[in-house]
Amino acid sequence: xxxxxxxxxxxxxxxxxxxxxxxxxxxxxxxxxxxxxxxxxxxxxxxxxxxxxxxxxxxxxxxxxxxxxxxxxxxxxxxxxxxxxxxxxxxxxxxxxxxxxxxxxxxxxxxxxxxxxxxxxxxxxxxxxxxxxxxxxxxxxxxxxxxxxxxxxxxxxxxxxxxxxxxxxxxxxxxxxxxxxxxxxxxxxxxxxxxxxxxxxxxxxxxxxxxxxxxxxxxxxxxxxxxxxxxxxxxxxxxxxxxxxxxxxxxxxxxxxxxxxxxxxxxxxxxxxxxxxxxxxxxxxxxxxxxxxxxxxxxxxxxxxxxxxxxxxxxxxxxxxxxxxxxxxxxxxxxxxxxxxxxxxxxxxxxxxxxxxxxxxxxxxxxxxxxxxxxxxxxxxxxxxxxxxxxxxxxxxxxxxxxxxxxxxxxxxxxxxxxxxxxxxxxxxxxxxxxxxxxxxxxxxxxxxxxxxxxxxxxxxxxxxxxxxxxxxxxxxxxxxxxxxxxxxxxxxxxxxxxxxxxxxxxxxxxxxxxxxxxxxxxxxxxxxxxxxxxxxxxxxxxxxxxxxxxxxxxxxxxxxxxxxxxxxxxxxxxxxxxxxxx
Amino acid sequence: xxxxxxxxxxxxxxxxxxxxxxxxxxxxxxxxxxxxxxxxxxxxxxxxxxxxxxxxxxxxxxxxxxxxxxxxxxxxxxxxxxxxxxxxxxxxxxxxxxxxxxxxxxxxxxxxxxxxxxxxxxxxxxxxxxxxxxxxxxxxxxxxxxxxxxxxxxxxxxxxxxxxxxxxxxxxxxxxxxxxxxxxxxxxxxxxxxxxxxxxxxxxxxxxxxxxxxxxxxxxxxxxxxxxxxxxxxxxxxxxxxxxxxxxxxxxxxxxxxxxxxxxxxxxxxxxxxxxxxxxxxxxxxxxxxxxxxxxxxxxxxxxxxxxxxxxxxxxxxxxxxxxxxxxxx
Numbered sequence: 080x081x082x083x084x085x086x087x088x089x090x091x092x093x094x095x096x097x098x099x100x101x102x103x104x105x106x107x108x109x110x111x112x113x114x115x116x117x118x119x120x121x122x123x124x125x126x127x128x129x130x131x132x133x134x135x136x137x138x139x140x141x142x143x144x145x146x147x148x149x150x151x152x153x154x155x156x157x158x159x160x161x162x163x164x165x166x167x168x169x170x171x172x173x174x175x176x177x178x179x180x181x182x183x184x185x186x187x188x189x190x191x192x193x194x195x196x197x198x199x200x201x202x203x204x205x206x207x208x209x210x211x212x213x214x215x216x217x218x219x220x221x222x223x224x225x226x227x228x229x230x231x232x233x234x235x236x237x238x239x240x241x242x243x244x245x246x247x248x249x250x251x252x253x254x255x256x257x258x259x260x261x262x263x264x265x266x267x268x269x270x271x272x273x274x275x276x277x278x279x280x281x282x283x284x285x286x287x288x289x290x291x292x293x294x295x296x297x298x299x300x301x302x303x304x305x306x307x308x309x310x311x312x313x314x315x316x317x318x319x320x321x322x323x324x325x326x327x328x329x330x331x332x333x334x335x336x337x338x339x340x341x342x343x344x345x346x347x348x349x350x351x352x353x354x355x356x357x358x359x360x361x362x363x364x365x366x367x368x369x370x371x372x373x374x375x376x377x378x379x380x381x382x383x384x385x386x387x388x389x390x391x392x393x394x395x396x397x398x399x400x401x402x403x404x405x406x407x408x409x410x411x412x413x414x415x416x417x418x419x420x421x422x423x424x425x426x427x428x429x430x431x432x433x434x435x436x437x438x439x440x441x442x443x444x445x446x447x448x449x450x451x452x453x454x455x456x457x458x459x460x461x462x463x464x465x466x467x468x469x470x471x472x473x474x475x476x477x478x479x480x481x482x483x484x485x486x487x488x489x490x491x492x493x494x495x496x497x498x499x500x501x502x503x504x505x506x507x508x509x510x511x512x513x514x515x516x517x518x519x520x521x522x523x524x525x526x527x528x529x530x531x532x533x534x535x536x537x538x539x540x541x542x543x544x545x546x547x548x549x550x551x552x553x554x555x556x557x558x559x560x561x562x563x564x565x566x567x568x569x570x571x572x573x574x575x576x577x578x579x580x581x582x583x584x585x586x587x588x589x590x591x592x593x594x595x596x597x598x599x600x601x602x603x604x605x606x607x608x609x610x611x612x613x614x615x616x617x618x619x620x621x622x623x624x625x626x627x628x629x630x631x632x633x634x635x636x637x638x639x640x641x642x643x644x645x646x647x648x649x650x651x652x653x654x655x656x657x658x659x660x661x662x
Numbered sequence: 663x664x665x666x667x668x669x670x671x672x673x674x675x676x677x678x679x680x681x682x683x684x685x686x687x688x689x690x691x692x693x694x695x696x697x698x699x700x701x702x703x704x705x706x707x708x709x710x711x712x713x714x715x716x717x718x719x720x721x722x723x724x725x726x727x728x729x730x731x732x733x734x735x736x737x738x739x740x741x742x743x744x745x746x747x748x749x750x751x752x753x754x755x756x757x758x759x760x761x762x763x764x765x766x767x768x769x770x771x772x773x774x775x776x777x778x779x780x781x782x783x784x785x786x787x788x789x790x791x792x793x794x795x796x797x798x799x800x801x802x803x804x805x806x807x808x809x810x811x812x813x814x815x816x817x818x819x820x821x822x823x824x825x826x827x828x829x830x831x832x833x834x835x836x837x838x839x840x841x842x843x844x845x846x847x848x849x850x851x852x853x854x855x856x857x858x859x860x861x862x863x864x865x866x867x868x869x870x871x872x873x874x875x876x877x878x879x880x881x882x883x884x885x886x887x888x889x890x891x892x893x894x895x896x897x898x899x900x901x902x903x904x905x906x907x908x909x910x911x912x913x914x915x916x917x918x919x920x921x922x923x924x925x926x927x928x929x930x931x932x933x934x935x936x937x938x939x940x941x942x943x944x945x946x947x948x949x950x951x952x953x954x955x956x957x958x959x960x961x962x963x964x965x966x967x968x969x970x971x972x973x974x975x976x977x978x979x980x981x982x983x984x985x986x987x988x989x990x991x992x
Contacts (some may be wrong), residue, residue: 130838130845138836145944146761148753156704157751227713230706285714286721288752304840305761305936306832334836337934341831344823350836514699514949521698534705556698557711 131309134656135329137621140342141355141613142637143335147308150292150300152269153285155230155639159308160333164643166206166294166310167269170197170216173537174646175387175441176632180262180537181646184211184270184295185248190580195250195261199243203317205272207293213243218273220250223264228285234264237578259540259577266537267644270295297326297648307334324652328621331651333637347374349619355637357613359487361385362427365615375618379635380627383428386611387634390534391437391542392488394479394495394605397525398564402477407470409602412527413456414463415502416495418607425490430608436595437606438539445539447592454599463502476505477526482513488529491607495529521555523563531610532558534640538581543573543594546603564603569594612636622657625650670973674966681962686735689951690728696748696949697724722748722952739959745952749944755956758941763960765833766925766937769854773861774922778915781869786904788870789877798870806867814860814932821856828856831934857933861926865918869911876907909980913972920968924961 139160147159152167163169170185182188188197203211220241223231237257241250250261275293276284292300295317298310309332318324334351336342342356347364362385364374378385394412396403403409418432435455436446479496481488492508499506506527511519519525533542548559549570555561576590598604614635616624625635633650634641641647697718701711719725722745723734738744744755784802788794822830834840834849880886880903889899925939934940938957945953976983 130835133837136837145750145948146753146758148750154751156701227710228717230704230710230714232713233707233710282717285717286752302839305758307836309839332836337831338931341934344830513947514695517699517702518695552708556701556715557706557708558702559707 131330131332133620137326137328137331137353137651137654138334138351139331139353139355139637140334140336140345140351141357142639143308143333146305146335147303147333149288149290151285151287151289152271152292153229153231158639159303160637161298161308161310161331161642162292163269163639164296164637164648165298165331166292166296166300167271167643168294168296169266169268169644170270171266172646172648173266173644175535175537175634176646178441178444178537180266183266184216185265188265190582193252193254193256195252195256197248197250199246199248200317200321201246202321203295204315205293205295206299206313206315207272207275209272209274211270211272211295213246213248215273216248216270217241217243218277219268219270220248220264222271222276222284223268226281226284228282231264231268234260234268236260255578256580257577258580259538262537262581263541267640269643296643297324297652298331301330305335307332309333318652324649326652327654327656346376346615346617349617352617352619352621353624353635353637354615354617355613355635356615357487357611358615359429360427361615362429377616377618377624377626379612379614379625384422384431384609384611385429386613387636388431388439388441388535388609389612389636390531390610391433391439391606392491392529392531392608392610393433393437394607395520395528395530395562396603396605397523397527398562398603399523400526402470402472402475403526405470405472406601407466408472409605410456411463411466411470411472411502411504412499413602413605414459414466415504416498416605416607417458419458420498421491421494422608424494425487426608430611433606433608435599435606437533437598437604438542438595439535439609441535442539442542445588445591447588447595450592450596450599454596456599456602460498460502467503472504474503474505476507478509479506479527479529480509480511480516480519480525481529482516483510484513492529495607520561522553523555523561528561529607530561532561535612535645538576538587539591539594540573540576543569543576543591543598546598547573547594562603564601566597566601566603569597572597612638612641618657620657621654623653623655625653670970674970678962678966681966682736682739682959683732685955685958685962686732689949689954690731692949695724696951697722699949700748700751722746724951735955744956744959747945747953748950749948749953750950755952758953759938759956759960762925762936762938762941763923765935766930766939767922768850769857769929769935769937770861770922770926771919773858774865774915774918777862777865778869778911781866782873782908782911784866785870785873785875786877786900786907789874789881790900795874799874802867802870804867805863806871808864810860810864811928811932813864814857814929817860818856818933829853830856833936853935857929857935861929872911872914873907876910877903880904880907905979909976912975912979916968916972916975917965920965921961923964924957 142160149158150162150166151158152163168184170183172181172183174181184200184203185197186200188195199211199213199216205211220235220238223229223235224238226232237252237254237260239251239253241248272293279287297313297316297318299313301309301311303309309330312326312329336356339356339358342354343358345351346354346358362383364376365378365385379387394416396409396412398404422428422430422432434446435451438446479492481492489510496506496508520528520530533545536542545559547564547566547569549565549567551560551563551565555563572590572594576587579586579590612634623631625631625633631650631653633646635650636642636647697715700718701714706714723731747753747755747758750758784798788798818830821827829852832853834846834853838846838849840846881899886899886903889902923938925937925942927939927943929935930937930939931943941953942957945957
């Protein structure tokens with residue numbers, strides 16, 4: 080009896096050891112590879128290294144929800160963190176705080192009638208040693224034009240041709256250029272090397288895993304496994320000599336997200352330096368203890384709202400269905416809800432209430448204050464009751480839905496339904512699964528929903544496109560006009576705005592002011608609050624995080640659309656190692 | 663003997679066929695469409711959306727009629743091509759599973775085996791000593807009655823957040839790269855301990871209670887009385903009683919080990935432990951058909967193999983089964 084159990088015990092211990100070694104070998108030596116072109120073998124050049132020296136490594140989180148497995152810059156919804164921005168770069172960067180476009184891989188770009196000419200920056204090298212040329216840029220534009228699978232295909236729909244002569248790239252357009260679409264292309268799309276991507280079959284443009292990415296960016300893919308992706312410093316990065324930017328960290332490790340409590344404890348314990356997770360209650364760590372609570376955590380603003388406003392959460396009424404089809408009913412909704420209550424009770428002040436137009440604060444220069452003064456709305460239950468009386472609402476029960484598990488929105492709609500019930504609108508909150516909720520919204524099979532389709536952008540154009548896009552299909556698959564509001568006049572205004580040169584500010588201002596005025600009078604969507612570009616940095620190992628009123632006033636976000644499009648890369652370059660802790 | 667095994671093998675093949683078919687059917691009959699969910703975070707315009715929708719549907723074969731998808735599924739299953747994951751595109755399902763499997767096995771096999779050994783010993787001892795019976799048993803009931811999620815919160819809170827003894831999440835320290843080195847293995851063990859402890863503790867009570875009752879029953883059995891009448895020492899009697907009492911426990915153990923390959927969703931989610939349970943959770947929330955199918959096929963195979971092994975083990979440890987196979991009355 081006795082020897083036998085000992086044997087079992089030994090076997091159990093042996094198993095632990097065997098398995099632990101098995102697990103080490105399996106996660107380091109088998110990088111996931113898809114059906115796409117990706118040669119086997121780890122891309123790691125420092126695989127022999129046991130780990131990352133803490134003082135030379137920046138740990139980030141809040142972007143990846145799946146193990147990193149592709150570095151394809153065209154797979155914009157699924158690529159590993161940093162693919163765009165750390166490896167691939169755009170032609171320009173958009174600075175939402177200063178509202179400027181900074182030359183990046185292009186050193187300049189000018190319109191001349193219907194032709195756009197740009198100079199591609201000299202002295203930029205791909206990570207395989209080849210020089211970036213105008214031909215690479217022209218190739219990237221042509222790739223977007225000819226390959227329907229490119230997510231930038233619609234950005235270049237008015238482009239006729241793009242040709243290169245040395246470092247000069249000339250882009251001609253068919254008829255009136257789609258200025259806004261093209262401008263978006265300039266700061267959102269990656270420039271890819273022709274000598275690599277031209278070898279790829281067109282069908283693979285989107286599907287390739289691209290596990291050995293060749294880019295121009297500040298970092299090189301070092302290694303990856305199921306829980307993180309690691310980049311290391313690209314010492315040949317052009318901006319070091321040309322713009323004097325450099326990363327003080329040698330490695331950047333982006334960790335796949337765990338649950339909220341895991342992320343919060345990892346941040347406060349200093350395991351994560353730069354977190355883009357939504358962490359409810361972070362304001363208490365930042366301000367409640369007056370920064371003296373030992374947490375040493377920075378946010379972009381020192382006080383409420385702490386975060387840069389990133390997108391507009393709005394109440395989305397199904398405008399094809401009674402009573403939501405009635406404009407007075409929608410006005411009743413708008414006046415009945417108290418967003419301030421949501422901001423405080425649900426978010427603890429880390430978001431802010433939306434302005435009536437719903438345009439995020441970085442776009443405030445486009446907001447016509449006269450229009451807002453005249454047609455804007457605010458919390459006013461008695462006015463809500465008046466509109467409700469005019470709407471002919473007969474007491475129908477309606478529902479308000481958000482995806483199950485989105486805890487902040489679930490709490491928010493409890494506040495909203497209670498506000499609505501107070502003015503006499505019978506509304507109940509429901510929480511379907513996300514897939515079911517998506518299918519409800521895309522097929523127009525809902526009453527009210529919370530949504531945040533329009534995110535921070537360089538102009539109000541994409542915002543109004545999301546509101547007014549026509550035609551309305553049985554399945555509104557793209558995230559446009561899910562409220563199914565039909566206003567051909569406003570849709571034509573949006574199209575006009577898209578084909579107006581960005582320099583023609585007088586015309587753009589008048590179009591946007593008309594759109595704002597129509598928006599406020601029709602209320603196809605009811606803006607409630609701005610979700611934040613969630614960011615919190617721990618100062619234990621790195622300091623000088625992006626913050627308002629400092630020299631580092633940059634977007635502190637690693638998400639796609641920010642890194643490699645807005646100014647996150649400047650923010651990373653300004654981080655400094657924290658002085659050693661005195662003990 | 664041969665007849666016995668032929669019959670078993672046929673049963674297993676049938677069970678596998680039915681199991682695998684259900685495994686295919688459930689995700690495919692779920693409402694919603696994974697390609698649509700996949701593209702929902704792309705922010706595309708209608709034309710671009712439609713182009714990508716077609717490309718993705720073709721790449722995954724979800725544009726084919728269901729019967730064709732079903733045939734492809736079997737084709738892939740038998741040739742080892744389990745497809746490509748949606749949520750972690752374009753990682754192969756088998757790659758993801760084999761990445762996660764070691765964590766799950768290392769966590770659950772020791773927890774189950776050790777709790778089995780310790781629990782049975784405790785239970786058997788409790789059956790004989792009143793003092794132990796009065797202490798071990800209530801504690802066992804307590805651990806068995808504690809809702810696991812509560813324990814998975816309370817232990818890491820105390821040992822991780824308050825006392826900083828153990829890390830509360832992930833499989834190993836983020837600053838390390840998987841390598842066959844003492845630093846890495848110690849980090850692995852360090853992160854492994856808390857989740858292990860919670861699973862170990864909740865399983866312990868059940869085994870102890872079960873064993874205690876079985877041993878008491880066996881000690882009062884006619885065979886034990888007979889042994890006693892023959893003048894055998896209490897020690898010998900206890901040993902026989904323990905062996906008989908182990909039988910039902912053993913089949914319980916086998917079943918638990920069989921479903922081990924499915925991971926433990928709650929544990930792995932609570933501790934952010936990168937095993938199969940964690941993967942199942944992600945596969946379900948992303949409607950990742952292929953990943954979900956792959957993991958469940960794994961579970962089906964695991965349960966069938968475990969059953970098969972327990973059949974064989976029973977033959978060796980239980981003389982009655984052996985006799986019945988040879989045609990003698992049990």
